[in-house]
Amino acid sequence: MDQFRVLEVKRSIFEDNDRDAERLREQLKGEKTFLINLMSSPGAGKTTTLTKTIAALKDEMKIGIMEADIDSDVDAHTISEAGVKVIQLHTGGMCHLDADMTRQGIRELGTKELDLVVLENVGNLVCPAEFDTGAAKNVMILSVPEGHDKPLKYPLIFQVCDVLIINKIDVLPYFDFDLDKVKEYALMRNPNLKIFPISAKTGEGMEEWENWLREEVKQHNA
């Protein structure tokens, strides 16, 4: 049997999500829990990247994962095999999570003992970017097959993210994807963006990303 619960999260009752997100961020800072909001298109490799990241870090810190999906449990099943605390959040058709929905997940997960929580947001480059979840950092994954023009077409998500992971670099030879161009476009949107080209499949580049994450958790929870 899988080791996770399924929670149907309710739409926020708060009018002011930004203020509510700020409140949650402060609460988690106080509890020494580093929350990451992980966003991408469907199929960019959120779950695979997460599974590999967990494997690298789970002996150093206590990790919890919140899997948000419209109504499936596929990712929670996969992640629960990685041996960390997992909860499945069902948004009931909604395309994003706001701060209060995130809080409902956090409460159910019980973060007080966790050093790092990753919220795997609904797969979508538009709506999740519009709502502050209260996470300490926003991270997005763009995968090579999606094309290097995405920062031009989905500006907001590149603006609100702290980290851009470029995944599936192992298939670069088979796609017309210009790594220099995507970096240039992404930095146009957000000059402070950290960019990590990786292949979650082969492991290439994972260490740089994991080192960044390790350092951020340490600083945040100090």
Added chain:
Amino acid sequence: MDQFRVLEVKRSIFEDNDRDAERLREQLKGEKTFLINLMSSPGAGKTTTLTKTIAALKDEMKIGIMEADIDSDVDAHTISEAGVKVIQLHTGGMCHLDADMTRQGIRELGTKELDLVVLENVGNLVCPAEFDTGAAKNVMILSVPEGHDKPLKYPLIFQVCDVLIINKIDVLPYFDFDLDKVKEYALMRNPNLKIFPISAKTGEGMEEWENWLREEVKQHNA
């Protein structure tokens, strides 16, 4: 100079989008214009598939394209080179188009002389599926790199579509993508779904899809 206009579409004033969509569908039937609503994730290949489809059909019928994007013109620039009537719709941050937004585009495009209009919806598997645009048929593209579990995770879009195009089959050897499984999952969601595996890049499978489209346009506009 590019041959297209940019239209900022406004949120619908109609409460009842389903009824409004029905009205638009009837209007287009009367005008003998076959409207397709094309949906997919970002980077699944909507624009490339469309460019190739246009090249195959443009000598047989008059085609118009409406490119919906949050705020870029990238796809309209590409499509305008294919030599058909193109208009760019900007949704102003919204993640989908409803029937009235579609009508605003249709009006600007001037469909009375067009046999086929393709609405390239905002790249997203969630929100566009929730709003009937008034199109005669809904078509979605899923690409191989996105993974075969997508019908499990995004049920609604598979339910509302008439056609599932599985794109990028040329890269099947490089991904863990099970073509039989994705068909099985998709048909579980919608037993009436027509499925066309294609590679817009190499042209494989395009003829079956184009034949289907040709036949549908003929029947609709008869």
